[in-house]
Amino acid sequence: MTGRQPRIDYVTKDYEGFKQGMLNQIPLLLPDWTDRGEADFGVVLIELVAYVADILSYYQDRVANEAFLATATQRRSVTELLRLIGYQIDPGLAASAVVHVDVTTDLDVGPDELPFQVRTAGRPGEVEVTFEVIQPFSLRPANNEIPLAAIPALPAGTAAVELPPGAHRLVPGYRVYLEERPAQPARPRRSPPLTVTGVRRLVSGDDEISWLPPLPASFQPGATVLRGNNIVATHGVTVADEPVYVADGTPGQRFTLARTPVTHLLRTEDTRRRRSRPELEVRVDGAPWRQVESLSASGPADLHYTTEIDENDVMTVVFGTGARGSVPTAGAEVRARYRIGLGVVGNVGPDVLTVPTSLAAVAAVTNPFAAEGGADRESTEEAKIAGPGSVIAQERAVTLEDYELLAAGVEGVGKARARVGLRGGYKVVQVFIAPENPLTVPPPPPSDDLRATVARRLESRMPVNRMAGVEVLDPAYVPIDITVEVHLTAEASRSQAVEEVRGLLTGLLSFSAQDFGRPVRAGEVFSALFPLDGVEFVLLRELRRRDRPAGGSEFADVPLADHELAFAGTIVVVPLGGGR
Known part of the structure; x- marks a missing residue:
């Protein structure tokens, strides 16, 4: 025993590995122990130790995985990790x-x-x-x-x-x-x-x-x-009988609301991250306190508080430390009035809200239109993507990608592209925007109100003295004409084939499939039409911008400038062969 040290396999993670590792040490440590039968008491102890080691190994792996956002699976872990970067998982919205x-x-x-x-x-x-x-x-x-x-x-x-x-x-x-x-x-x-x-x-x-x-x-x-x-x-339903919390005067006091989930409505004011606000009113000794997203900008005398929501949708009210936000004094009565209820369950159909509060003057009530806007809480997987994404730009426009992300986040904007341009000899950021999901062909330009809204959002977030300003401009919509010959099998229907091919090519050039500056490639045309029932092969006869002269190779890609967006122009499908 004195000359040889046991060799330990630190990679072993399961029951069989632990058991075999301990059995391998017996000849080195206890050479007189020769019975390896399952009935041997020593073997039983080894199996018990291997069993416990297997469980502890699993816990060890799980704890390590839960410490990283990419591998975390528990909602509590994701919630706490995202809280480190100031991101609160979206609690949902009330309809x-x-x-x-x-x-x-x-x-x-x-x-x-x-x-x-x-x-x-x-x-x-x-x-x-x-x-x-x-x-x-x-x-x-x-x-x-x-x-x-x-x-x-x-x-x-x-x-x-x-x-x-x-x-x-x-x-x-x-x-x-x-x-x-x-x-x-x-x-x-x-x-x-x-x-x-x-x-x-x-x-x-x-x-x-x-x-x-x-x-x-x-x-x-x-x-x-x-x-x-x-x-x-x-x-939502108002909770007016929340138990009174008595302050103790210590910095960073917090208390938890008794009922869940707290109703959240869409914010009307511009905000850095959170799209919703809780329907919550907090009073300390009768004086109203104001909720803020963070206490980092609060002063010692500011009557501010912030909120946190855990993995079980339980909301906690957090007061200041004295340096960042005021501290409720010892013995002060803290009262909360809030509402509970949110999610897609509130998206009820029309004419179903028919039972009102008892008021003598009310004869009848109904909701003539379906309720809308209700949304469930953000899933763990969604939060793992949205959380890191929220701090990429930190609501500041520094890079061109930041300008694009901020512009695309404005309601009504479907696509955005930013570039550096010149105005009067000075550099400006030119942002081209396209309205969200246009249904008309050609697509409509953005409205004056939408351009003004985007400009205000970007100008409020651009660095000082970096650029001369922001210009929000209309995109250049480019019609793409395509002509294809479709060679059909003998049993294929010409009319059906033409309709199907035209639909696929229209989808290829749809708003959702295209982006600013993305060229239209001949290979994409063939890929969209293959495989297709009843079609033997396809010949591409024309793929060009309508504003350019015809001619050239049938396989030439169509380049687009960074402010241009393709849409379906004239699509000609010539069927050859097939049935009548």
Whole structure:
């Protein structure tokens, strides 16, 4: 035993390896031990030790894996790792719905009478969903339904009607919609939600009621009414009986809310990272405190707090340390009022929110349109991608890729490309944007409002003295013409083949398949058409930009500049062979 040291295999990780490793040491350490039978007590002990070592080895591997974002599988691990870089996993969003309320008398609901609740009828097998109106509102009986039988016509594109002053009590900003009642019992046909933009008294004495957007389709005036008294409700239930937390005066105090999940609504203000805000109100000894994303910019006297959400959707309120945010004094009573409920379960269909809070003036309620906007919490795999991505640019525009990412993050932008240009001899960043998912051909240019929104977002995040400014420009849409000869088998249908080939080529040049500056390659055309039932082979006769002269090689790729975006031009499919 004195001359030889046991050789240990540190790579061994499982039961069989541990057991065999210990058995291999017996001749070196205990040469007199010769019985290796399973009934031997020493072998039993070795097997027990190998069993425990196998379990500990698994735990060791799991702990090591959970320490890295790429290999972590537990939601708690991912949550804590992303918290180190200031990223909170998206908790989801609550759905919102337009609720129409018929009233018998004038109804003015103030802050003390809120929230006004409306819920589903609770049919067997269905989850009961409650929505709340949390902003004060006013309703008038005259706006329950306003007949439009006296209107001569309501064609598509109508954006105004004339009504007698006594027939309505509408004011600018009200939400309305048109409802056409069918002759036979059936679901009524409704216009999209409309916003009243003006109420103007005419020389005739009538009021001109204008709205936006214009009607997308025509309505029959004799069977149509204009419905007002529409308010916005959001999914969630108010929790007003949360236990009181008594502060102890220590820095960094925190307390946990008792119920989950806390309702989150989409932020209206610009923010660095979090797209939503919790429906939470915190008061310390009756004084309201304000939630912030981070306490890093808070001063010692700022009444600020921040929130954290763990892997079980439990929300914790975190107060300041004294240096960063104020500290609640010892004995102070901390009260929280919040709402719970969110997710896709709130995306209920139309005409299901029919049970209101008991108010004497309310005759009936319904949601004329399906609720929308509800989203479940971010999955672990989604968070592992979005978390690191959120700190690549850190909401600052430094590289051209940063400008592209920030521009593409603006609602309504489908694609963006940035480059350095010149303006008056000075360098500027030129950002070309294309609207999201255009359905028209050729695609439409971005609107003035969208360009202005993108410009404001980028200018607020660009470094000082690095560039002379930002220019948000229209893209150059380039039509691509393609002509192919399709040689068919004898049994193939010509009409079906032509339709299928044209559809594939149109998809190849669709908005989702193309990008700024991406060339259209001949190989992509052949790849899109292979294999195809009934097609023996395909000859590419033409692949060119419409603004360039015809000619050249049939296999030539079509190059595009970095501000150009391809779309389907004229696609000609010439079938040869096949059946009739």
